[in-house]
Amino acid sequence: MAADRVEHDADGASGRSSTLDGLDDALLGGPRTLTLRDLAEQVGIDLDLVRLYWQTLGLPHPAADEVVFTQQDAEAVRRWADLQREHGVDRRTAISLTRALGHTSDRLALWQVEALVEDLSRRHQLDDTSARLLVLDRLADIAPLLESQLVHSWRRQLAAIAGRLSAEFAHQRDERPDPTALPLARAVGFADMVSFTRRTAGLGSTDLSEFVQRFESVARDVVTDAGGRVVKTIGDAVLFVADDVETGAMVALGLARVLGGELDVEREKEAGGLAEGARGVTPVRVGFVWGRVLSRFGDVFGPSVNLAARLTDIADPSSVLTDGSTAALLADDRRFRAVQQPTRDLAGIGPIAPVLLSEA
Known part of the structure; x- marks a missing residue:
């Protein structure tokens, strides 16, 4: 028409x-x-x-x-x-x-x-x-x-x-779970876009929509391709979970790697508009840990969720931080390399020695 x-x-x-x-x-x-x-x-x-x-x-x-x-x-x-x-x-x-x-x-x-x-x-x-x-x-x-x-x-x-x-609980029908523990053992992580405000300043509705949609689409594809699940997206961040620690690590590293290219908004606009440039990607900081969570209201809650979020706050662009106990679970897996980082004081959590996780 x-x-x-x-x-x-x-x-x-x-x-x-x-x-x-x-x-x-x-x-x-x-x-x-x-x-x-x-x-x-x-x-x-x-x-x-x-x-x-x-x-x-x-x-x-x-x-x-x-x-x-x-x-x-x-x-x-x-x-x-x-x-x-x-x-x-x-x-x-x-x-x-x-x-x-x-x-x-x-x-x-x-x-x-x-x-x-x-x-x-x-x-x-x-x-x-x-x-x-x-x-x-x-x-x-x-x-x-x-x-x-x-x-x-x-x-x-x-x-x-x-x-x-x-698959997870059929074999546990006769077991007595700990009533004081949160019910689900999960890998949980956040990926937070770097400099979202700067990258989107001055964009019109179409360009902003394409920018955010591209981020969410790529993030969801990475998470699901690695075997994880997206819990929710929050504009410039994504929260994911996985049923085992190895899958969680692969999701976290995949997000840091795939969303690792810089998207220079001003340069893309000068080169012909963001509609084309929005098909690029943008770096993220990733924090992920293994722990027990409560799943309610389509969301997940618990100390491990809070810790993953705080690790995201201090991670460098295109990097993944985890905690010592999660790194220990991955120690025998030759796909991963873990490097101890200096102790940091995390808001609401206290001092913690983060571990930089990378692909071996």
Whole structure:
């Protein structure tokens, strides 16, 4: 489609009063005909519980008699109630499960919409407003494809978690774990981009988006290729875990090596724009340790997580720091070389003698 035709369509989309009604039919399964009170009556639970569900999902909760819900909403509330009534899930856990859905799907939907806006803007040379209006116009047609990908991805991820749990714990059914210890033994590490503020100063939205996306994409590829898993990315940093110390070391060293090239933003812009230059990489500082962690809310917690973060703070660019106990676990592996460093005082942790880890 020609750019002028796309712009015309986008302008037209803003003037059609049926756009949102059509989206409701496509995304919400029909028109909004129910109130909060109607949902409570249909499902057979207290009005306050319906409010709690909607609030936990992270969506605005209207007045009790405002007509904003659909039959699909009623079914969602019923399934939430059935988790508790038929499957014995307690209220606290049901809230946690719903909060996970709300937090993840909110970010996912925003990520996907913004990616579509960038795609249309780039392909058809549209300004941001026209691209957003065109996404709105096309969303009903695209949504089923995104939904099917979401369900497939979720099922594969759940199957992968089940496989890991079975491999790690099936042989421990008759063992008595230490109730005072954190439950999971994991390699955990951070990779933090060097000079993020300087490298991104003055970038426009497209260039900044491509810069951050490139960092996250390369980091995720390195982590997964080495056998680890990304817990989360935080703009200029990535948190990863691995099920054994050797894999954790390979992930950490891979991140330091692959993300080791300098990306000079000003030079790349002068040479023809960052859109091309953003396909480069940028150095990171990496800290990683082996220890026990608590896994909750899609994140990991524990002293080893804090230590890995502090080691990242003092690491040199494109280097990996670990602690003495982790280095000792790798001592017999000829793939790695460990060099003791001077003792440092780490905030919130105290004095520690870090170890510089490298490939032999």
